[in-house]
Amino acid sequence: MSVTQPTESPFDHDRYFTFTVSGETYDGSIHFLTQYDEKPDFVEVLRNAFFRDETYGDARADWHRNTTSFYAWVKAHMLRLAWDCREGFLRYFLHSFPNICRDLGFPVAHNRDTSGAPSQSRLWEMWNKEFTDVQREFVRTATEEALDFAREQGIPAPDPVFRPEERDISSKRSEQRLVAEKTKEVWQQAKPFVTDTFYLKRADNSVIHENAFWEQHAYMGMRENMYAQSGQHSFYIDTQRDRTPSASNHRYQIGKLTVEETRSMLHETTRMLIARARHNAELVGKLWAAIDITKGNPWTGKIERDGDNNITEDWILGYKDGEVYYQWATIQIVGYDIPLVLDAVPVKRGMKRADIVDRLLENALDLVDDIELVMMDREFDSEGVKDACDRHEVCYLNGARKYESEKATCTRLHRSGKTIHIEEESVSSGPTRKRMYLPSSAEDGFEAEDEEKDENEERSDIREEMLEDLADLGIELDEEDASHGFSALTEELREEEANEPTVGCKEDSQAYALFETNHPSVTLNEDDSEVERIHMVERMVRRYRHRWGIENGYKQIKTFRVRTTSKRHTYRFFNFVFACVLYNVWRLVDLLVKLAIEGENATYAPRVDANQFLTVAKKYYGLDPPD
Known part of the structure; x- marks a missing residue:
């Protein structure tokens, strides 16, 4: 396979690594671009990544090699491993954004062409049947290197803290049990940080304990799309308190708090x-x-x-x-x-x-x-x-x-x-x-002024759902990626502008x-x-x-925020602030759990992901006996 070497610049970076298969050690490397647009993400990292000629035995037929590069499949499966998703989701993503599919190396002629995008079955066959053990291990190691590189550069990457727990946990069961126990212990220590500093402006003869309001609010914030009306009944059933606030009283008392x-x-x-x-x-x-x-x-x-x-x-x-x-x-x-x-x-x-x-x-x-x-x-x-x-x-x-x-x-x-x-x-x-x-490196991006265009004009309901899934993975797509229907128009405009010798033209500005x-x-x-x-x-x-x-x-604060239809801006602001507090406590819980388990050798890799924190907090916050 003939591979063109990238143009070296001060913004390029080579990352070398080794991996072992069946006792044999192999070398690998990836060439990254370190200067991007103002909003790079992990997809952009892979689009600009370059592999030298290290196929480790690409035994595919010549006609396969002539249509799709080996490294297109490598990058596609690196994306799948980084996102921890199945071939079906990856196939939908690549078919939805042909420009990204093209940049990964698949034979896509233009931004509306999906004929060269891989099918779900072909993605599965490449990984499970045509890749060798050495090639699969190369992809796994390259994925970890790319994720490490992205995080070192501050580029939003699929962060384990925003992902579900590993599916295969049989070998880590004892460690996860220890993490869960420590999370419970630390969370119970951190809970007073909220109850000791928050207060309401109520009469002295109030019969409902003030902590019931905070427990009820945390109870609702830790459950998806729960409003005060529905949360009131669920909290009353689950709590051990005899008296709990009604939905209207809950909103009224909290809404009396000023912004300051x-x-x-x-x-x-x-x-x-x-x-x-x-x-x-x-x-x-x-x-x-x-x-x-x-x-x-x-x-x-x-x-x-x-x-x-x-x-x-x-x-x-x-x-x-x-x-x-x-x-x-x-x-x-x-x-x-x-x-x-x-x-x-x-x-x-x-x-x-x-x-x-x-x-x-x-x-x-x-x-x-x-x-x-x-x-x-x-x-x-x-x-x-x-x-x-x-x-x-x-x-x-x-x-x-x-x-x-x-x-x-x-x-x-x-x-x-x-x-x-x-x-x-x-x-x-x-x-x-x-x-x-x-x-x-904004070859495919809009300037900020162009980003004001309405994303919803060319997007179907299913595309909306997919973009929300990507956002949960920490993936942000720019305007052109998210709506490739504009691509033909913008390409024509850029071709016209390229011929204009005007000072300050868009091509020079970009x-x-x-x-x-x-x-x-x-x-x-x-x-x-x-x-x-x-x-x-x-x-x-x-x-x-x-x-x-x-x-x-x-993204995570949003999951802690109580939903409401109230127009009272003070109540809405409190919902947001209380979600920020829960987010802060979660971050502290993760830190203290890491220190308890790893000691002074604790790394920045999270040990308590958001789902685990919510599971523990939902179980142990707001269900204590009455004060």
């Missing part, structure tokens, strides 16, 4: 969790954090509008998909530390991003005063946000929008063939601000990614060579990928 009172309870709970984590040498040293905005379920009730049909509701906000939502902003620890939500605020109509950042940083720095770097996406690209970071004396790293002047700069860089460009701006108070242009930072590690010294600047910028931007830890956190 709810935030204060979150802060105190988080403070206790941080102290417990630091007792075990976590959250020490310089920390990284991310700020982002998430949304609840779509609001489908009545909406007040003015004469121009504009929404007048302060707390119900529109989104790019055409739906309206209640939205919340959070700051969360990311990187290689235990991920905790430090603070949250509800997003109100007309609220400036700078005000959101200012409020979140003020309280987060009261909890952990050693945040070195805060990362945000292009939505937070504003002078006010940078000023807020300067006032709080934290460094920021943001994706930046490209306006006409920035697009013109991209054209000049593209025509001169420059790889890296840094611009520096001094400010009256605070560190110097830098703008970093670096190569973008050739570079733009980031802004005030971090002192980025300097503009005339004596630095281009290679030195490339490595300096690469080290800085690599941190940005850790921002996606907050997205994985939002």
